[in-house]
Amino acid sequence: MAADRRTRxxxxxxFIRVAALASGASVLAACSQxxxxxxxxxxxxxxxxxxxxxxxTAAPAPAATSAAPAPAASGGVKGGTLRAAIIxxxxxxxxQWTTATVTANISWHYVEALFTLDADFKAIPMLAESLExxxxxxxxxxxxxxxxxxHNGKEMTAEDVDASLKRWAQISGLGKNLFAKVDTVSSPDxxxxxxxMKSPYAIFDAVLGYRSGGAAIMPKEVVEQAxxxxxxxxxxxxxxxxxVEQLKDRYTRVVRWEKYQSNGDTPSGPGGKKNAYxxxxxxxxxxxxxxxxxxxxxxxxxxxxxxxxDQYSLLKDNKQVTTLLSPPSKTPxxxxxxxxxxxxxxxxxxxxxxxxxxxxxxxAAWATTDFYRLSPSLMLKETPWYTEAGKEFYNQKNPDKARxxxxxxxxxxxxxxxxxxxxxxxxxxxxxxxxxQMQAIGLKTDLQVIDWATLVSRRSKPEEWEIFSTWxxxxxxPSMMDWNNTTYPGWWTNEKVDALRDKLLTxxxxxxxxxxxxxxxxxxxxxxxxxxxxxxxxDLYLTSxxxxxxxxxxxxxxxxxxxxx
Amino acid sequence: xxxxIVRRLLTLVPVLAVVAVVVFFLxxxxxxxxxAVMAGNExxxxxxxxxRHDMGLDRPLAEQFVSWASRAVRGDLGDSYFLNQPxxxxxxxxxxxxxxxxLYALILSIxxxxxxxxxxxxxxxxxxDRLTTVTALGGVAIPSFWLGILMILCFAVWLRWLPAAGYTxxxxxxxxxxxxxxxxxxxxxxxxxxxxxxxVRSSMLDxxxxxxxxxxxxxxxxxxxxxxxxxLPNVIIPTLTVIGNxxxxxxxxxxxxxxVFNTPGVGRLVVQSVLRRDFPVxxxxxxxxxxxxxxxxxxxxxxxxxxxxxxxxxSRS
Numbered sequence: 001m002a003a004d005r006r007t008r009x010x011x012x013x014x015f016i017r018v019a020a021l022a023s024g025a026s027v028l029a030a031c032s033q034x035x036x037x038x039x040x041x042x043x044x045x046x047x048x049x050x051x052x053x054x055x056x057t058a059a060p061a062p063a064a065t066s067a068a069p070a071p072a073a074s075g076g077v078k079g080g081t082l083r084a085a086i087i088x089x090x091x092x093x094x095x096q097w098t099t100a101t102v103t104a105n106i107s108w109h110y111v112e113a114l115f116t117l118d119a120d121f122k123a124i125p126m127l128a129e130s131l132e133x134x135x136x137x138x139x140x141x142x143x144x145x146x147x148x149x150x151h152n153g154k155e156m157t158a159e160d161v162d163a164s165l166k167r168w169a170q171i172s173g174l175g176k177n178l179f180a181k182v183d184t185v186s187s188p189d190x191x192x193x194x195x196x197m198k199s200p201y202a203i204f205d206a207v208l209g210y211r212s213g214g215a216a217i218m219p220k221e222v223v224e225q226a227x228x229x230x231x232x233x234x235x236x237x238x239x240x241x242x243x244v245e246q247l248k249d250r251y252t253r254v255v256r257w258e259k260y261q262s263n264g265d266t267p268s269g270p271g272g273k274k275n276a277y278x279x280x281x282x283x284x285x286x287x288x289x290x291x292x293x294x295x296x297x298x299x300x301x302x303x304x305x306x307x308x309x310d311q312y313s314l315l316k317d318n319k320q321v322t323t324l325l326s327p328p329s330k331t332p333x334x335x336x337x338x339x340x341x342x343x344x345x346x347x348x349x350x351x352x353x354x355x356x357x358x359x360x361x362x363x364a365a366w367a368t369t370d371f372y373r374l375s376p377s378l379m380l381k382e383t384p385w386y387t388e389a390g391k392e393f394y395n396q397k398n399p400d401k402a403r404x405x406x407x408x409x410x411x412x413x414x415x416x417x418x419x420x421x422x423x424x425x426x427x428x429x430x431x432x433x434x435x436x437q438m439q440a441i442g443l444k445t446d447l448q449v450i451d452w453a454t455l456v457s458r459r460s461k462p463e464e465w466e467i468f469s470t471w472x473x474x475x476x477x478p479s480m481m482d483w484n485n486t487t488y489p490g491w492w493t494n495e496k497v498d499a500l501r502d503k504l505l506t507x508x509x510x511x512x513x514x515x516x517x518x519x520x521x522x523x524x525x526x527x528x529x530x531x532x533x534x535x536x537x538x539d540l541y542l543t544s545x546x547x548x549x550x551x552x553x554x555x556x557x558x559x560x561x562x563x564x565x
Numbered sequence: 566x567x568x569x570i571v572r573r574l575l576t577l578v579p580v581l582a583v584v585a586v587v588v589f590f591l592x593x594x595x596x597x598x599x600x601a602v603m604a605g606n607e608x609x610x611x612x613x614x615x616x617r618h619d620m621g622l623d624r625p626l627a628e629q630f631v632s633w634a635s636r637a638v639r640g641d642l643g644d645s646y647f648l649n650q651p652x653x654x655x656x657x658x659x660x661x662x663x664x665x666x667x668l669y670a671l672i673l674s675i676x677x678x679x680x681x682x683x684x685x686x687x688x689x690x691x692x693x694d695r696l697t698t699v700t701a702l703g704g705v706a707i708p709s710f711w712l713g714i715l716m717i718l719c720f721a722v723w724l725r726w727l728p729a730a731g732y733t734x735x736x737x738x739x740x741x742x743x744x745x746x747x748x749x750x751x752x753x754x755x756x757x758x759x760x761x762x763x764x765v766r767s768s769m770l771d772x773x774x775x776x777x778x779x780x781x782x783x784x785x786x787x788x789x790x791x792x793x794x795x796x797l798p799n800v801i802i803p804t805l806t807v808i809g810n811x812x813x814x815x816x817x818x819x820x821x822x823x824x825v826f827n828t829p830g831v832g833r834l835v836v837q838s839v840l841r842r843d844f845p846v847x848x849x850x851x852x853x854x855x856x857x858x859x860x861x862x863x864x865x866x867x868x869x870x871x872x873x874x875x876x877x878x879x880s881r882s
Contacts, residue, residue: 089837091603091647099605173609212607229619231649248648248655249829249837250732284731287837290714291730291827298721298729320722423840453597453842460601460610470606487610 076277076549076562084558085286085301089249094232096168096223099213101473105305105556106283108270109254110151111216111237114142114161115209117554119269121383121476123205126263126271127156127217127238129191137200137508144191149259150219151242158187163220165208170228172213174480178204200506202513206477211555240276240559252283267560270551277562296321296542302563303547305556307540308425309371315542322543326552328373328380328536329474332365332430333483335490335531339462342416347409349529355402355441358395358534361433365426366537374535378478378521381536382553384510385478389518390525394533402441416445419459419468423452427469430534459489471537474554478517479505483524483531492530497523573863577856584855585637585848589630592844598622599646599842620646633848642849647841652849656831662732662746663830666822667815669746670754674811678758679804682765687792689770697762704759709818713752713825720748730827749826753818757811761804768803772796801872809865813858 086105092098095107116126125131127148132141148156162185169175183196195204208215219236226232235243240262241254256276264272284301286292292304293311297320307315316323336343336352343349359374366372376394379385416438420431428449435447448465450458458464468489475481484501486493500520507513524530543550546564551557600616601608617623621632636643642652685697721729727748733741772778773796781791820832827833831850838846870876 089647091605091841092649098603099607100603101606103605171612173607173612176609176611213605233649248650248658249834286730286827287833287840288824288827291717291825294714294717294722294729295731295827298717298725300721300729300731451597451840453599453602453840454595456601456606457596457598460613482607485609 076275076560077564078277078562079279080277080563080565081280081282082278082303082547082558082561082563083282083284083301084303085292085295085305086283087285087292087306088287089285090252090283092231093235093243093246093252094226095211095214095216095235096164096171097213097231099172101212101555104211104214106252106254107216107235107237108211108214108239108555109241109281109558110235110239110243110257111218112239113209113211113215113217114144115205116271117209117269117476118271121269121554123209123476124268124271126209127161131205133204133508137506138197140195140197140204142193142195144193145261145263146191148238148261150238151236151257152219153259154219156217156219156238157190158193159190160220161193161217162187163223164217165215167223167226167228168215172215173485174207174210174213175215178207200508202505202508203477203479206480210476210480212473240274241278241281244280249285251285253280254283255280270554270557274559275562276559278558281558293321293542296544299544302544303550303558304542305539307542309365309367309540312367312370312540319545322545322547324541324543324550324552325370326539326541327382328538329553330471330537330539331378331380332362332426332469332471332534332537333531334431334434334467334469334534335459336529337462337466337468337489338491338493338530340466342411342414343466345409345411346527346529347405348411350527351402351405351409351411351441352438352443353393353525353529353532354396354398354405356434356437356532357397358532360437361430362535362537364433365429370538371540372535372537376521376525376533378481378483378524378533379517380474383476385514385517387514387518387521389522393525393529399441406441406443411443413444416443416466417448417464418445419448419450419455419465421452421455421469422449424471426537427471431469434532462489462491476554478513478520490531492528494528497528570863570867573866577859580859581852581855584852585634586630588848588851589633590626592847593626593629597842599844602841603646633845637848637852642852643845645838645843645846647838647843648846652845655834655846656849656853659829659831659834661735662828663816663819663823663832665735665742666746666749666753666819666828666830667812669743669750670757670815670818671808671811673750673754674757674761675808676758677755678761679765681758681762683769683792683797683800685762685766686769686773694766697766701759701762701766704755705763707756709752709756710821710825712755713749713822716748716752717825732827732829745826745828749822749828752825753815753822756818757807757815760811761807764803764807765800768800769796772799775799798872802869805865805868805872809862809868812861812865816854816857 086102088102090103090106091100092103093107095103095111112126114126114128115123115131118124127145129143129145132143133139144156144158144161150156150160165175165185169179178201181198181201183198186194188194216237218232222232222236237243238260240257240260242257244253244255246252256279260274260276262273267273286295286301286304289306289308292301293307293315295301296304297318312323315321336349338344362372362374374395375381376388376391377386379387418431418435420428422428431447435445438445455468459468472482478484479501482488483490483492486498497520500516500523504513504516504520507516539552541550541552548562548564550561551559598613598617600613600620600622604613604616621629633643642656644651645655648655681697681701685694688694717729720727727744732745735742778791778795781795782788819830820836822828823830823833824836831854834846835850838850
């Protein structure tokens with residue numbers, strides 16, 4: 001027993017000794033690591049006070065001093081690893097398979113489509129060399145670029161494009177709609193594809209260049225192996241970066257594709273020349289906003305997205321970070337359920353439109369006019385689709401008129417279930433204000449604050465709600481907007497609007513289409529009021545002061561961006 | 566002893582069965598559609614329906630349960646919807662960060678809590694005692710996430726000594742691993758250290774008034790010997806209880822701490838899986854955590870027996 005005790009006593013002492021040594025060592029370890037360089041003092045970020053002007057078209061600042069690494073061909077600095085803190089793990093690495101934004105933001109660095117957008121948001125060729133359309137609009141001939149290599153070294157040809165598009169048409173709603181209008185597809189040679197259409201389809205190239213759940217071109221064997229049932233887990237594309245590995249919930253790693261060939265000599269929006277300046281990009285899922293902010297300040301990340309705008313005033317003068325405001329790119333929307341017994345009453349919807357003050361809701365959510373603007377246009381001012389049709393019905397702020405319309409409606413004190421979420425704080429803040437404004441004219445509302453997954457699931461069941469909040473990101477063409485999709489929750493459909501939709505889709509010239517859109521927008525504001533459009537908003541991003549030329553519109557683009565040393 | 570361990574291990578079966586049933590139905594009854602999350606915001610209704618079908622979510626709930634439970638019994642927890650990998654692998658990948666974080670936090674709490682409690686008891690009513698008591702009170706009261714945020718601000722943002730968030734595998738770089746986990750472990754372990762200090766102090770004070778301590782002193786033993794050989798062994802039982810309970814709190818606290826420090830552990834996986842409606846992962850993780858909890862309790866009980874001859878003798882008779 002005595003021996004036993006002795007052993008215990010000694011081991012306890014040993015334990016304490018070891019523990020003391022370990023704790024000392026850990027402190028030493030913490031202190032001895034070379035601290036990252038002190039924050040680089042820079043002038044207050046210019047982008048903090050004014051919108052980032054078309055970042056991809058701006059000429060990058062040249063690296064001037066001799067101590068700085070040699071500038072790359074078009075002014076950026078080649079090298080380094082970009083650590084991008086993104087809002088979460090992508091549900092898939094396969095851009096065809098999901099429409100999730102987080103997947104699109106990552107995957108369009110390693111895949112490309114036949115078409116993309118230029119700086120004016122017009123569809124331009126990407127992997128295509130040209131698009132010829134017959135005068136009746138029924139034959140679309142796509143010439144492919146020659147010598148474009150996939151990351152596996154194989155040249156892209158018509159058979160890869162054909163296989164990719166076939167799979168995409170099985171998965172994507174947009175793809176299904178397009179191919180419903182396609183009669184036959186043929187490839188007279190390996191660089192040409194001919195689409196015979198059943199009817200003219202105005203958004204042919206826009207759809208093929210759309211990014212969310214987009215028509216990414218991958219090698220034939222890759223898509224045929226995955227089929228439409230399975231995700232592509234090891235994506236191979238033609239983009240400026242090449243997918244290397246993904247550690248789930250840790251990072252997705254892409255590296256520069258040395259054999260990348262740009263389509264053009266100058267960058268233009270997401271199209272044109274693409275310079276891959278980084279050796280490597282790590283997309284790190286960081287779901288907590290505070291961690292993303294702290295990580296930029298501590299030098300652990302170079303880029304952070306999804307920053308609440310109320311952080312702007314705290315961060316804009318902070319020398320450790322650069323604040324970036326995207327150009328207006330998002331539209332906050334509150335959809336009415338046009339199938340519900342209560343909300344199918346047009347007068348009631350008009351009453352709500354008359355009652356609300358969109359600016360009050362926007363201000364509550366987006367803080368300052370740095371981040372929001374009022375606009376009656378359903379499409380962004382920056383696109384070729386801006387129209388002010390029906391603007392007299394937008395931003396009325398007229399409770400008296402609202403009460404009158406309410407009297408004329410069949411509304412009889414029923415509870416209006418209004419779904420929103422705190423997961424996207426701005427949606428919640430807008431909803432709180434709109435809810436108050438509705439109650440002020442005598443509506444009985446029930447603001448239901450639920451998580452986003454629940455909201456998404458419930459909104460597809462028309463019997464469960466009357467209003468839900470959301471926002472839509474950048475979409476380049478009105479025919480592709482969700483409010484023009486009759487199966488999207490809200491279900492805005494009637495003879496008049498459906499006829500306009502058809503016309504919008506089959507009219508090929510821009511001027512004619514804008515005219516049709518104006519008629520639809522007039523109907524939207526003056527009669528149907530299928531949803532509330534509040535205005536346009538910007539997003540806030542943080543970067544390290546060393547990161548330059550990040551493209552933000554229509555989405556995050558790291559090609560042409562670079563790190564200064 | 567052996568029989569007792571086997572008996573305790575057998576209690577795992579009903580515990581896990583109840584947990585499995587409850588978690589399965591809770592998860593499936595809660596609103597939210599994994600297919601909609603997977604397909605993304607712009608997916609068509611048709612696409613979401615197709616995915617629901619492919620994932621087997623359109624089958625009756627009872628059928629889904631039977632299929633899941635029959636696989637789980639054979640040790641197959643199914644595949645994650647969101648991560649596109651087996652649940653067991655998803656859990657295994659995240660065991661290291663959580664395990665090490667809990668371990669470091671436990672070690673820290675013992676290193677800090679045990680000596681602090683002993684010193685406070687031995688120097689009762691001195692300034693050291695008061696300082697320890699006040700600090701321990703503060704330690705218990707401070708939420709770990711708040712402490713974590715404060716530490717990030719101080720050591721990562723201002724001083725830039727430690728990384729604000731992230732993780733490196735122990736095998737890849739042990740020192741770097743420690744750098745990533747030292748702050749989370751401190752923020753998680755400090756509360757337990759405070760708790761431990763308080764319990765050790767009060768237990769020690771009780772013991773110091775015992776007859777055998779007085780006898781030992783009367784024999785002329787040095788105070789150090791009295792403390793280490795006679796008093797301390799008797800403090801071990803309540804200390805073990807606190808440490809055992811700590812394990813549960815630490816595992817629970819790891820959920821919050823991992824979120825604050827973006828540590829890719831089981832806790833963060835559970836939270837993210839709830840948001841993603843990744844049913845198989847939630848089910849698998851809750852089962853695994855329940856099993857770990859039961860096993861830790863068993864280990865604590867075994868440690869009691871080893872530490873206390875009275876229990877050992879009692880179990881023999």
